[in-house]
Amino acid sequence: MALARARARARAMKVSALCIISLLIIIFSKSHALPSSSLDKDSICRTTPHADHCNYILTSNRLHTIFDYGNISIHHSLSNARSLLASVEHFLRLPSTSLEKVRALEDCRFLSDQNVDFLSQVSDGLSSFNADDLDALLSAALANVETCFQGLESVPLASNIKDRLYRLNGTKSISVSLAVFRHWDHGDFTVTRRNLMVPKSDSIIERNSPLSLLMSTDKQVIHEFATGKKDIEMLTNGNISVAQVVVVSPRGDGQFTTINDAIAAAPNNPGDSDQYFVIYVVTGIYEEHISIPKNKQNLILIGNGIGRTIITGNRSTADGLTTFNTATFAVVGKKFIAVDITFQNTAGPTKGQAVAVRNGAEKSVFYRCSFEGYQDTLYAHSARQFYRECDIYGTVDFIFGNAPVVFQKCNIYPRLPLPNQQTIITAQGRTDPNQRTGISIDDCVIKATGDLASSSGAKKTYLGRPWKEYSRTVYVRSFMDSLIEPSGWIQWNRDYDSTLYYAEYKNNGPGSSTDYRVNWPGYHKDISSTEVDQFSVSNFINGDKWLPATGVPFNGDFH
Template sequence: MSQILMFFTLSFFSLLSSPSLAAEGNATSPSDVCRFAPDPSYCRSVLPNQPGDIYSYGRSSLRQSISRARRFMSLIDDQLNRKGKVAAKSTVRALEDCKFLASQTMDFLLSSSQTADATKTLSVSRAEDVQTFLSATITNEQTCLEGLTSTASENGLSGDLFNDTKLYGVSLALFSKGWVPIRKRSRPVWNPQARFKKFFGGFRNGRLPIKMSERARAVYNAVTRSGRKLLQTEEGAVKVSDMVTVIQNGTGNFTTINEAVAAAPNKTDGSNGYFLIYVTAGLYEEYVEIPKYKRYVMMIGDGINQTVITGNRSVVDGWTTFNSATFILSGTNFIGVNITIRNTAGPTKNQAVALRSGGDFSVFYSCSFEAYQDTLYTHSLRQFYRECDVYGTVDFIFGNAAVVLQNCNLYPRQPRQGQANEVTAQGRTDPNQNTGTVLHGCTIRPADDLASSNYIVKTYLGRPWKEYSRTVVMQNYIDGFLDPTGWNAWSGDFALSTLYYAEYNNTGPGSNTTNRVTWPGYNIINASDASNFTITNFLVGEGWIGQTGVPFVGGLIA
């Protein structure tokens, strides 16, 4: 199979609706629809053994997925009730991770099933929503299993996780075939760079175009006096419902960030705007969490290395990778600006995350993420990073979100003796997941400690954490320290024929592809293929990123 054909086989752009299956009322058999599933024999075993169409089979699979998710939630609760007081802390933490993930999975499945039951015709953006949710259910199962395995505490749950993952894969495959519209590869590229003013560009006529409470006005005046103003779109300033300040000396509304987060309203729909938390300069030694019911939160600091959030949890010290993060984001439509987030566990403590993001439609602008192994955990859903700095060593940008890092600075650091650096470790486990990591217009150069090191450390663009790992590196500057092969294997020939790694039009001494790997899944692509991984096409991001006022380039960089 050629590389181009492989690309369209493995990527979600190839999931074109089949007229024979998608036509309303056109009966077919489980064997016919199951050829699109990752495990056709398993798919046939769970679908009704009677004629139907892809919609009826898809809805049946989703109903079964919901039933299985409920069962798994009960199993986790039972494990926690029986072992919560006697098991090791690491085991309890892994089970608590699974409980959180199972609850999130249930939300995603219920929403997806409601959409599938309601209609057979979806817009691109709505289909993207459901495909994203179903992709995340599989990621959640895998994350739960990894946490349990890492603590040697599977407790008989691995079989349930394995079968549930396969069932969710059936639901994703059938939804992708039945409901996802045909995607045109040559969509018009919308480039809003010129349409949006830069951050802190000021308000029209110096005023916010909303009614503000006295408290919000006081905070706004404080922000303005400090030289900061809010994000600006073509239509005016980004709408803000309320604002609070975090100042450690007690002169603001709160002295800790988590207190400010707790004050944000729950389950808002964004119609009244963002809840703004202004975090003044200082070193905040706290573990910050934006839970899933805190939506439309905007957090602005005083700048990189000025507003610093720091922690030191690590796997070596008994935390799972998932809950080692200094900053955990689960709420949707979050905007973070001018903040440094650190994990100071160090290179000898293995996995130690700075930011873990599973917040859909999350945007980080002018932020810095600093750790060593596993710095930036782009866990799931849709994410965008603009003009951010990321420091790390092994797999320091990893996860299974649909994520674009644009105009960012990526700094491999000095790892512990004997380790190599991989900038990315993307974790797609199912070929129908619409996930992947895109590095676009970034600069990849060594951090100071690596640049001045006395022994040679090999640095690679990435390695395949999971079977269908997908990473695209396009229009970046790559310094000369990169190993000429470009990419590192995970273990033997694992995933080398099923991954999708691609490079396009990079510059710098490390961008020479002459001696790159010759794996079946590695590609040097052209502009047409690269356009599939732009914000416009890959994230369908014009609307949700555009409303934040953060600048971005929707297509390829001219």
């Protein structure tokens, strides 16, 4: 009997131990949102342009999960960003620093500070991020570093400044982080991404959203909300709610006379709140240089229509500024929306780079807006962006940057350039093969302005040129008038011909023939519907997940 009782106790202890182990396994598995699939570092490092640096920072092959590798790479990226920011601030404090250097260093401080925020968010809560958001954030961080050093390269720097900053730039570490998360299999995110198919949608719009009401052609409704004649609670029943509506009027019959004052009055850091601060800008010409910072999120700027509400400036690189700082209107505060406004840079064709709008705002939208300039009109700098039913005017590289951006149902108007220039529509700046960035032009119209049309026999217009090594641009279902040069595309650097990705799909019009297009290895004229789908609103900027709430119409796919 004693032996039987001992055996029974042993069995009970074994069962209890198994239950405890099972419970611990369940608790542990639920405490990690990231997957735990094994992967050796060599397979990761082969996918980055910086394999040696990758092997240096991912020191061990004994790590078991993407989560482990991700923590290491993000830690290195954040450490670099903090060190770069500290060094930039140190050099800015030196009394001998020239104005030219100060301007370039101030750009670096702005961009490095933004990267410290980005990477701190990831480091503090890696398991809470989905794959698409990580892609967008890390791609934007890499674009910020590249922009900082482009500005530094444009001014003469002392060798000690240059050496120190370049040593800390962090480009390689962020590139490794991108490579790591390219292998992150989380939900609908796959290693190849090419097979990613988001459920399709046809002209999705949340027609009952507050923004749909505010975008109505009768702007009197906005005045009524701003003056209390209509209850603001009426605007809180959709997917987004409106916290406040204010009016900007130069006549003094609104709460503010300048747009900058209205932006300053908006709440700081609403975080993940869905409440929007709406600024209605009445008809008028606003000679203001506007910069919406990172802590001014969820802003909606609504005008009275193209050519009626005009924000204008004339800064250019001829004034000794960096391209980054020439913008008439700049925004980085996420979830920004602009409707029915003209943005201008009137510096003219002889003064070089002169940006009308610089956009680095995550999940931003421009709807029924106009962008008017010459060289470098619209700087789609970084972060996911969408433009719908907009007009874009310019001469050289007038749509450029390194954002994941879709232009849909827009009018693109090349203007007459200087005698020694060619008209070039796009200059996309992707610098890493793992960046999910590029320019997607869908269902747009490309026509010459009157001055270019009258001299079109002497001037050539190109669809784009590769600003950086992995430049990526696609034209889909768009009308191209006869101004387009038969070769379509023009070189910037011959070495980029095989690493770029350019494609055309089902375009129409006299300039759309691909019979005489360039024969570069990176140019594709016969892509499949599956391949082009990766550049749709749904897949390229994940628009199905955030655009419906804005009330702005969009087509999720190309079919």
